[in-house]
Amino acid sequence: MAHARRAGGSGYTRGLKGMTPIPVITTALLRVDASSQVFTSVHLLIVRLALLSKSYSSVLPILDKQQCHFPCISGQIYQKNNQSLLCSIHTSSAAFITDVSGFSSKLTYKHHLQYYLYGGMIYLALKKWDKALHFFSIVISSPTGSSVSKIMVEAYKKWILTSLLAHGKVMRYFAARPRFKLIRCSIQIIAPPKVISSSTMRIYQSTSKPYTSLANAFEKGDLNTLMSEFELARSVWRTDNNLGLVSQVIDAFDQYMVMKLGKKFSALAVPDVAQQVVSSVGTDPDVIETLVASLIMSGALDAMLLHMDDHRRSTMLRFSSAAMSPIFQERSVQAQLLKEIHALGLVTGNTGLSNDALELGDEHLRFLQKTQRWLDDGDKSLPPTGGSGFDVDEDIMGDLH
Secondary structure, eight states: OHHHHHHHTTTTTTTTTSSOSHHHHHHHHHHHOTTOOBOOHHHHHHHHHHHHHTOOGGGHHHHTSOOOBOOBOTTSHHHHTSOOOTTSOOSSGGGTOBTTSSSSOOOOHHHHHHHHHHHHHHHHHTTOHHHHHHHHHHHHTSOOSSSOOHHHHHHHHHHHHHHHHHHSSOOOOOOSOOHHHHHHHHHHOOOOOTTSOHHHHHHHHHHOHHHHHHHHHHHHTOHHHHHHHHHHTHHHHHHTTOHHHHHHHHHHHHHHHHHHHTTTOSEEEHHHHHHHOOOTTOSOHHHHHHHHHHHHHHTSSOEEEEOOSSTTSOOEEEEOSGGGSHHHHHHHHHHHHHHHHHHHHHHHHHHHHHHHHTTOSHHHHHHHHHHHHHHHHTOSOOOOOSTTSSOOOOOTTGGGO
């Protein structure tokens, strides 16, 4: 792993289209930290290598795991009392991956932002829109001072485009609504993280006006304005290296225009679809039918095409009603709740480990309470109070005194 870090900084990334070291580094990293919960400089190295070599899938075993810790700072007081040998059994990798353990180079705030930006770009390449949105959300919601970094602005621009690809819209902040409506909306759409301050949002919006204009035209279903915004800011897309992503947004316009019809109609003849949808492919029913068929076969559209026995009658497009049924909505809510329970379980588990490391766990607090009672009783034979430098035994005869 140390060799990998040196290689990443010495131009080792040249000519990576052949054999890449990513599988080897991934295996080594997971052997050291199977949960991959501690963020290290190797994490950033491996996603950078994956981007340069276009070996996107090979880095998923790392990207799909959640990082919850940074390497511990060995100079902190509680770390001095809790140091253990590397060969010991550790409940968490955070116990032995420290700033002086040699598993990671020195990390800065920029490295954290870069990792999630690169990770989101890898998910974009794999068309995993929701995961890309999650990574970009982490970047744009990171704490800021009086200014916003270029990495965060770049992530916000990609966040807008990815929102259009994933959901056909870019949601603003929620207004006050009934609780059940918020739960339903959270399943279908994504909103900017609420922890983003209003001043930060104003900076994002002022530096991303071409992206905002493009998103507004997309959401309104205005094809002419959409194409005008695309051509007008072509140099911006190229400068930001987002031309390919914006082109995918343009290609997805027809898909979402057809999908919107499913909210108004249960079935339509293909010629009626051509009249209802302002499409970039024109209004020819045969072309529209080919477009709809491709959307159905790709799984993007939950519907079916019905060809009548009478060839003089038009092909019918029937939208599936399963997505609107109460059973489907209930299952969606259950799936979302299970996902949130799993996420809360991870947070709770890591909070417990942190409490133990900081000597804030229940066992240590109970010992402090017992020590305080001994002090109040004037007991001179007190055990030492040097943190973890002693073993606590239960005083089973205490109640008989």
